Amino acid sequence: MHIRTSFPYETAHEDVLIPLPDGTRLYARVWRPLTDEPVPALLEYLPYRLTDWTAPRDWQRHPWYAGHGYASVRVDIRGHGNSEGIPADEYAEVELADGVEVVNWLAAQPWCTGKVGMFGISWGGLNSLQIAALAPEPLKAIVTVCSTDDRYDNDMHYRGGSVLAVGMHSWASTMLTFASRPPDPAHVGQAMWRDMWVKRLEAMDPFVHTWLSHQTRDAYWRHGSVCEDYGAIRAAVLAVGGWHDPYRDTVLRLVEHLPGDRVRGLIGPWSHQYPDRGLPPGPAIGFLQETLRWWDHWLRGRDTGVMSEPALRSYVMDAHPPATTYPSLPGRWVGDPAWPSPSVTPISYALQGAPVQVRSPQHTGVEAGRFRPLGNDADLPPDQREEDARSACFEFEVPEETWVLGRPRVTLRLTSSTPRGQVTARLCDVAPDGASTLVTRGALNLSARHGRDQAVPWKPGSTEDVVFDLNAIGYAVPPGHRIRLSVSSAYWPWIWPQPGSEAGFVLDPTGSTLELTVRARESMPSTPSIGFEEPEESEPLGVAVTTTLDEPRPERLVVRDVGAGTWRLEVDSSGGTPIGGTRVYPDGLELTEDARETYTIDASDPLSARARSAWSVRLHRPDLAWDARVSTTSDTTCDAQDFITSCEVICKDGDEVVFHRTWKKRIPRAAG
The missing domain is CATH 3.90.1150 (Aspartate Aminotransferase, domain 1)
Structure with missing residues (x-):
């Protein structure tokens, strides 16, 4: 990591209050280049308290953008940090309406050219997408990192129609x-902070x-899910994700559904972090420099070559032994002109054998790793052999190196004796020594098999084919390894178990398949070469x-x-x-x-x-x-x-x- 201390512009920062139409004021910190010329503005908009919780991270990037000629602005949403008002549910209409007002306020400032960009990771990446879908005129481009286009099936609450115990519970708490948390008297005044705090507390209701x-994909979840209408997004979108982040499928969907002349996708081996921070797994990239190319193109009209890049740049990881953390993962960058890619071919593998009773112990899943890895030492799944032993397993030989890029899909012929249950499928890379590395996984609530918007009980004793996707992945399986599909009827604490699910189900391999999205191999390095500068950031806060x-x-x-x-x-x-x-x-x-x-x-x-x-x-x-x-x-x-x-x-x-x-x-x- 290079710490940048010299920039094209000297900078200064100030804290301001941004007025909203109802009289509420949002607390903001503005870093600006010292110039008499107006500059474009960049907005990061979060509930995570800019004067304390995100302050160290904010100082890594906002001064960096200001040093390159942008007004970089960090705003706490209503009712959080030192902003006035009452906290609302995540991505509530008032949050998004406030965000539109902030975009328009920034554009109207005398130091702004009238062009605004938004960026953020996780919450900030989500509301960047959502505000882009509201299409305020000044918002010309966004960078959305580790975010989702589908609040129901690709967020912290549900997966495959099942309650995410480890996601929903932990995130709600x-x-x-x-x-x-209270406002800070150093910023709102000793006479005001406690009254603001008590008003917030008295209005609270737990999100859970x-x-x-x-519990189904109803109007509540459709709100804020930009997959409902990708066409509403008018701003250019740089979508960024990591193979160890649970939201990475969104990058592929955005590249697929947004116009190719204003979207680009980037997926690396990263966890739920900005790709420049150097947190495992790496390699880290010069992400700030990459986003500067994006901003300069869309907000300054400069030809930076960013739109000449492939529509999707992704990192295909080499096979690696199971571990809960990796400083860096070997692999190579590949570029695809569109998604779905003409270089990717679905290949089906038929499951073999006699019908098998799948009755997994309820603790199957304790080796799943953290749902949303953050770069910690114990985040990723360890060796999966114990989990495989609690599952029904099917193996396939790999005669030559196979690159999997995209979302694998399973079709499973199941017979259930109970009206409720769930199924989880894991794709593992099995090395010659037997070590089992989790590659990707997916889950389905059996009552959601006909759609996430409805709950249809299973007719006890009946047989049906269920189809669901696993999370997207970029992974190269070498010859001599085996691909293992592991199917379980439990996956705690990721998936909250259904009543009666201890009975499991019968899986009939006849009619059951694993479909892999196999990408054509290419020489290293890729042609044309895909590369990035070394990561750099501004001086830390201290x-x-x-x-x-x-x-x-x-x-x-x-x-x-x-x-x-x-x-x-x-x-x-x-x-x-x-x-x-x-x-x-x-x-x-x-x-x-x-x-x-x-x-x-x-x-x-x-x-x-x-x-x-x-x-x-x-x-x-x-x-x-x-x-x-x-x-x-x-x-x-x-x-x-x-x-x-x-x-x-x-x-x-x-x-x-x-x-x-x-x-x-x-x-x-x-x-x-």
Whole structure:
């Protein structure tokens, strides 16, 4: 990583309040080049608190853009950070309407040319797409990283029509904690912060209530899903993803459905991170320089050659032994002129053998790895041999090197004795020594087999063919290895188990197939050559991290109670602070976070599933004698009829409790 200290422009930054039509003001930080000429503006729009939580990351890129002649602006959405107003659900209409107002406000500033771009990762990438679909006139281009075009089937809530236990629960508890954090008196004033905080807290309702109340792909999920109408997007779109990010399919769909003269796709080996940050797996690229080419083309009218690049640039990873982290993965970049690519051919493999009863233990899935990897040491799936042993497996020889690029598909002929259940398929690369590396996977709620917008119970005893896609991947399987398709009836804690699913199903290989999207091999390097500059960023903010002498706890710990037959997965989900550590910012703010998720299940009982999260946050300014604390717990269990949720929030100003509320709710299991 190169730290850039010299730029074409000197820069300055200031914090401002952006007015909205209803009188609410959004807190923003603006980095600008010191020039008398107006410049284009770039917007990143998030709920993640620009004065503390994302500040280190913001300083890596916003000053860099300003140094290259752009006004780079980071804005906290309504009700978060130091912005006024009440928090809303994710991607609510008010959030998107506010975003349009911010785009228009930026374009109207005397220092702006009237042309605006948006960028962001995850939440910021999603609302960039969604605001682009609202088509404010000044918004000419976006860069959307690790985002989704489909809020129902390609986000943190559901997958294949099944409840994502590890996604929905953890994300709901995380956002409950974020929404509970106070404004900072150093920025909003000591006379205002507490009143703003209490108003927010009194209006809160845990997101999990809403998300679990919409278990099929209804109007709630169609809102904000740009796949409903790709044609609404008028801005140019650079879509970026990573093969170790759960949202990567969106890149392929955007390249497929948006006009080829204003879309480009880029997929590397990365996790859920910006590709310049150097977090595993690499290799990292000069992503800021790549986006500068995009902005210069679309916002300044310069010929940077960015639209001469292939429509899709993707990294085909070489085979690698299973591990939970990789500093860098070998492979090669390939370019395709369109998606679907003329160089990709679907090849079907027929499953062989007699019908097999698939009755996976309920803890199948404990070796799945983190749903949304962030570059941590324990994020990725370990050797899959134990998971394969809990599944029905079918293997295929690889006589020559085979490049898989795209979304594999399975057709499975199933007979179920119960009306509800789920099926998970994993594609693994099996080395000659037997090591099993997870390549990709997919899941289907059997009640969603006729469409994600409906729940159709299975007629007990009947046989049907079900078809579903696995997540997209770029992977080269070498000769001498075997491709293994592993099929299970459980996948906890990714997939919340259905009542009665312990009975499993019968899988008949006759009529069942695995379809691989096989790309034509080409010489290395690719022709024309695809390359990137070395990664660089602006100078870091200078946040110090203090730690204690406490023994560090594991990032992911699996505990088996042999006598009780239960399995427990414990996950550290802290927001970037070492356990027991505190981040100390240059302005004196001290931020301490601690979070732990626990997922338990009885190997034989799908109704024993339980997810629990506990967060504690302290925001402390010694110079202002400010000491705010937030503690949240979230718990989800189930019976055959309902999900049962319990959430608690305790907020303190020093030793004084300013808010304490508990929510308990039963939500019918309509489909999940």
